[in-house]
Amino acid sequence: KNQVEQSPQSLIILEGKNCTLQCNYTVSPFSNLRWYKQDTGRGPVSLTIMTFSENTKSNGRYTATLDADTKQSSLHITASQLSDSASYICVVPIREVGNEKLTFGTGTRLTIIP
Amino acid sequence: KAGVTQTPRYLIKTRGQQVTLSCSPISGHRSVSWYQQTPGQGLQFLFEYFSETQRNKGNFPGRFSGRQFSNSRSEMNVSTLELGDSALYLCASSFEGIRYGYTFGSGTRLTVV
Numbered sequence: 001k002n003q004v005e006q007s008p009q010s011l012i013i014l015e016g017k018n019c020t021l022q023c024n025y026t027v028s029p030f031s032n033l034r035w036y037k038q039d040t041g042r043g044p045v046s047l048t049i050m051t052f053s054e055n056t057k058s059n060g061r062y063t064a065t066l067d068a069d070t071k072q073s074s075l076h077i078t079a080s081q082l083s084d085s086a087s088y089i090c091v092v093p094i095r096e097v098g099n100e101k102l103t104f105g106t107g108t109r110l111t112i113i114p
Numbered sequence: 115k116a117g118v119t120q121t122p123r124y125l126i127k128t129r130g131q132q133v134t135l136s137c138s139p140i141s142g143h144r145s146v147s148w149y150q151q152t153p154g155q156g157l158q159f160l161f162e163y164f165s166e167t168q169r170n171k172g173n174f175p176g177r178f179s180g181r182q183f184s185n186s187r188s189e190m191n192v193s194t195l196e197l198g199d200s201a202l203y204l205c206a207s208s209f210e211g212i213r214y215g216y217t218f219g220s221g222t223r224l225t226v227v
Contacts, residue, residue, distance in 0.1 A: 031213055043118070043204050043218030044157075089157060093213045100170045102147075102212055104157040 002027045002094045006105035014113055017080055021108045023073040023090030034091045035064055035075050038107070044089055047075070077110075085112045116141065118207050118219035126225045132193040135222045139186050139207030145169075146188035147212050148180060151202040151221070162212050163188055170212060192224075200226045 004025045013019050025033065032051045036044035048059050050066040050073060057064050061084075063076045077084055090105035119138040127133050139146050147162040147170075159172040163182035180190045186207075192199055202223050208216035 036218075041202075041220075041223075043206075043220045045218070046215065049215070091157075100162075100211075100213060101172050102149075102159040104159075106156045 002092075002103055004090055004092050004103045004105040006088075006090050006108050008108060009106070010109040010111070012111045012113060013080055015080060015082055018076065018078050019080060019110065021075045021077075021088050021110070023075070023105055025071050025073070025090070025092050025103075027071075027092045027094055027103065029095060030068065030071075031093055031095070033066060033073050035062070035073075036089045036091060038087045038089060040086075047088075080112045082112050082114065085110060118205060118217050120203075120205055120219035120222050122222060123220070124223045124225075126227060127195050129195055129197060129226055131195050132191060133195060133224060135190045135192075135203055135205075135224070137188045137190070137205035137207075137219060139188070139205075140217060143207035143209050143217075144186055145208040145211045145216070146182055146186060147206050147208070147216065148188070148190050149204040149206070149218075150174070151204060152200070157204075159212075160190070164211060195226045197226050200224060 007022045034049045035047040038044040048057050048064045061078045066073045087107040089107045121136045145164045148160040151157045161171040162169050166182045177193045182188045202221045204221045206216040206218045
């Protein structure tokens, strides 16, 4: 069954600290994996997209990694800021016969405290 | 460059009614996709329209339908509303489609009472 699972469900860290969020997927065939940041009441904003051949990709203080063998991705946030408080969602497209849809992880709710 | 615009921002409807939500994509984008977000189920893919044709769909009942106009603007309709349809409905637009880069709107918050 095609699934995307994220951990932890929620995380609270002090401002300035680093953290790592996890995404495990059981999707085949695999094309890409995206990380999104969603502020409360707003639409998700893309952070990065990882394709099969990419291991690491950075976007400012955000660094995503992908291990296609173990079907795991992580999002590392460096020197966290209060504005990083949001939900982080992992998304993987699933291709079926004559159809393609997106499968979303349940997200990690990150709270940064001063 | 204007982003993805969704209207209305908030909506309250009564069970049994129907509702139409609107999405204006980024200029030049041909793909518009729709999503439902609830606290219990998270984000779920509804369907995607590309050049006025439904190209992909998720696992939602036929009460959820959509269409896309020649200017790429899209509408989503939900008929016979149920309490469980209360959610944030998001649309996203893309030049190529859901497999590639897409930008979300801010969503329409639908409350069914």
